[in-house]
Amino acid sequence: xxxxxxxxxxxxxxxxAASVAxxxxxxxxxxxxxxxxxxxxxxxxxxxxxxxxxxSTMIYGKTxxxxxxxxxxxxxxxDVKKKAVWMDCGIHAREWISPxxxxxFVKEILLxxxxxxxxxxxxxxxxxxxxxxxxxxxxxxxxxNSSTRLWRKSRxxxxxxxxxxxxxxxxxxxxxxxxxxxxxxxxxEVYNGPRALSESEAQAVTEFVLQRSTEILCFLTIHxxxxxxxxxxxHPNVTAPNYDELMDVGLAAAKAIKGIHGMDYTVGxxxxxxxxxxxxxxxxxxxxxxSILNVLHVFPEQTQILDPLETGHVSLVSxxxxxxxxxxxxNMALSSLRIRxxxxxxxPMPEFTPSSPTSMTRTSMLLPR
Amino acid sequence: AHTVLYITGLQFVLKLTPHTPAASxxxxxxxxxxxxxxxxxxxxxxxxxxxxxxxxxxxINTRYGSPFAxxxxxxxxxxxxxxxxxxxxxxxxxxxxxxMGLCSAEVLFHRADERKPPQVQCTCSGAFQxxxxxxxxxxxxxxxxxxxxxxxxxxxxxxxxxxxxxxxxWHLGGVASSFIMLRESNESTLLNMAHIDNFTQMETKDAQLxxxxxxxxxxMVSQEILKWKLxxxxxxxxxxxxxxxxxxxxxxxxxxxxxxxxxxxxAEQEMKGDNNNV
Numbered sequence: 001x002x003x004x005x006x007x008x009x010x011x012x013x014x015x016x017a018a019s020v021a022x023x024x025x026x027x028x029x030x031x032x033x034x035x036x037x038x039x040x041x042x043x044x045x046x047x048x049x050x051x052x053x054x055x056s057t058m059i060y061g062k063t064x065x066x067x068x069x070x071x072x073x074x075x076x077x078x079d080v081k082k083k084a085v086w087m088d089c090g091i092h093a094r095e096w097i098s099p100x101x102x103x104x105f106v107k108e109i110l111l112x113x114x115x116x117x118x119x120x121x122x123x124x125x126x127x128x129x130x131x132x133x134x135x136x137x138x139x140x141x142x143x144x145n146s147s148t149r150l151w152r153k154s155r156x157x158x159x160x161x162x163x164x165x166x167x168x169x170x171x172x173x174x175x176x177x178x179x180x181x182x183x184x185x186x187x188x189e190v191y192n193g194p195r196a197l198s199e200s201e202a203q204a205v206t207e208f209v210l211q212r213s214t215e216i217l218c219f220l221t222i223h224x225x226x227x228x229x230x231x232x233x234x235h236p237n238v239t240a241p242n243y244d245e246l247m248d249v250g251l252a253a254a255k256a257i258k259g260i261h262g263m264d265y266t267v268g269x270x271x272x273x274x275x276x277x278x279x280x281x282x283x284x285x286x287x288x289x290x291s292i293l294n295v296l297h298v299f300p301e302q303t304q305i306l307d308p309l310e311t312g313h314v315s316l317v318s319x320x321x322x323x324x325x326x327x328x329x330x331n332m333a334l335s336s337l338r339i340r341x342x343x344x345x346x347x348p349m350p351e352f353t354p355s356s357p358t359s360m361t362r363t364s365m366l367l368p369r
Numbered sequence: 370a371h372t373v374l375y376i377t378g379l380q381f382v383l384k385l386t387p388h389t390p391a392a393s394x395x396x397x398x399x400x401x402x403x404x405x406x407x408x409x410x411x412x413x414x415x416x417x418x419x420x421x422x423x424x425x426x427x428x429i430n431t432r433y434g435s436p437f438a439x440x441x442x443x444x445x446x447x448x449x450x451x452x453x454x455x456x457x458x459x460x461x462x463x464x465x466x467x468x469m470g471l472c473s474a475e476v477l478f479h480r481a482d483e484r485k486p487p488q489v490q491c492t493c494s495g496a497f498q499x500x501x502x503x504x505x506x507x508x509x510x511x512x513x514x515x516x517x518x519x520x521x522x523x524x525x526x527x528x529x530x531x532x533x534x535x536x537x538x539w540h541l542g543g544v545a546s547s548f549i550m551l552r553e554s555n556e557s558t559l560l561n562m563a564h565i566d567n568f569t570q571m572e573t574k575d576a577q578l579x580x581x582x583x584x585x586x587x588x589m590v591s592q593e594i595l596k597w598k599l600x601x602x603x604x605x606x607x608x609x610x611x612x613x614x615x616x617x618x619x620x621x622x623x624x625x626x627x628x629x630x631x632x633x634x635x636a637e638q639e640m641k642g643d644n645n646n647v
Contacts, residue, residue, distance in 0.1 A: 034528050146523045150563065150585065150594050163620060168592075187620060189592035264444065266414045273414055 031104050034096050037067075037140045040132055043103065044072055051110055053077065054123065061204020064156040067136040069204050072106060075127035076113075076120070083217040084127040086209060091169050091201075093138030093151045095224040102132040102222065126217070129208075134201055135169055154199050158186035167193035170221075172202040229253055229267045243269070411448035417556070418445045421454035424554045425474035427547035428489035429460070434544030434609055436508060436537035437501035439463045446471070453477035453488075460493055464540055470494045478556045486552040505605040508537055512570065512578055522567035538568055541609065542582050545601040548611040550586060553595075563587040563594060577602035579612075594619075 027046050029035075035043070048055045054074055061069040075082060089102035109128070113119040133139050137155035141148050153166030164187035171182045177196035178184075185191060197203050209216060231246035240246055250267035257265050266273055411418045422442040429440045443461040448454060454476045460469040472493035479485035512519060524539050525531045531539055542565045550560040566583040573579045579602045586595040600613035 143527075146527060146566075149527050150587075152592060183591070189594070268414055272412070273416060 031107055036143055060208045062200055063137045064154055065137045071129050071131040073127055073129055076123045082127050084129055084215050085218045086129045086216050087220040088131040088134045089222045090133040090139055091135050093135050093142040097224045098222045099133045102130055106130055152189050159194055162186040167191055167199050169199055169201050172199045229265050231269050413445035413448050418448035420559050421476040422456055422458050423559055424476045424487050425489055425491050427551035428491055430544045430547035431551055435501055435505055436541040437464055437504045439540040439543050487554055509605050518570040520569040524565040542584055544609045545599050545611055546584055549597055549614055557590055559589040561587050577604045577607050
């Protein structure tokens, strides 16, 4: 493990040297460490400054505590209207490796698009909307001290008769809200809020994505822990119309990871593989617009095999030196997905009108191959 | 008062404090008698199989775990569901990343009465018992001969770091937690140890070393963090034993937060009565 980490770092150094030679000045940001929210915000600004022709930032909402929710829009400018990929990280505060992955991913594509034709093609065909930290309030709170480290939810106060804080953002979306996998107990880690979209963070994502319903091709949300690639839908009784295709993509991703890192990622829909607990983002996205192809939860691994300390069991708190290897693994998963999305993007797509939220049986969203 | 729990032959002593109701003994052989059902093949990657494997994992740790031997399932190969789950899984010793071969287990969840802990039978092929006697003896002697009592906290820390010196106590906490997690498991849980808030070595007169642990467990299904205080003993000869265990709910009014998750199976996942173990 230590050997492969140093080998990988060696490769990174080479790439770093190459990018310096090309006239790029990479900021000295350590992607193998966890970063505070102010550090991440500064990094986003700096990334935009260093790559003005491919990176812009967008503030698309506010958290309960009135912090900005910001994404990076990454793509090579084009005269024609482009399709896009959505990626959000850090919807659950304690899953620190998720924002770490988003940062790593941004770094990777910016580092390689000028030298790797596949990445260049991808950025030509697609725009990426990447939110490194969605649950800003929760993330900041989880950095306070060791007793707050495992915070998960938002930081909005509970209802009047409740002393506990926070709503699980991933149970708050308007898609079969409150049906399964939630708790009405406001102290629960999966409390779904007083009503659907009660949380400004969930609202922000919903509005942004709804406004771009014909543009967004692929929706990714990154979580931890567990070596899992989850495909839609999160509801036990609903199968995605393109389930076979989604499984193909997921399995290809898992194969790529296995081939390079020797790690086994399990692929399946969350009601099968994880729990009958109905992950919201899947369903809400499906309801919101027709043209969605892929909704994948990618769970970067935790301290299992690659942890030099051999601590073994899966852990909520991922060991820092594993961050890089974790990033490359999730990256691997995404690269097969990226190629597929990129191919999709180039095919002409019929225009769809967004379906009504109650319509659940339409199959017209199957796109021509 | 002590309550003695039998779990398929393994005996340990559990003293529960007043506000945590006493667990009822689970008599071996007594199980839900349901109409004979054909064996339903389970997909090894689906959660019924992985949850049952997790229970088997906890069972193995209660029998064979030590500060240098901490076990986990590294992949369910085959699973079937009858009244009980039948599993074949590969076993790994986690502290060394060592493959231990194939195990087959039967995990019986008492569907009719979730207060009853699952019953496990398990056999593993190959050289199953890890030879850790040298390291265990070494640690044991070091602690017995030390001039001060050992303690530690925040394991792992916020960035996932565990001091190499603390690693055996992380494993020890994991093994001890397995006693609790075995007892607390049901078809709607997937329990792992998440964090050791702190541990303190206690004075003892006898050969056993004794530790007080404040541990956080994580249930993947409800996502709850469960705080447990454990008093445990360990020696190379005596193995790991849990002497006392107490659950510390995060607040008075949210004592049963983790029992209220709606699931596809049990729509009536209401708050259970006071007799529930948690």
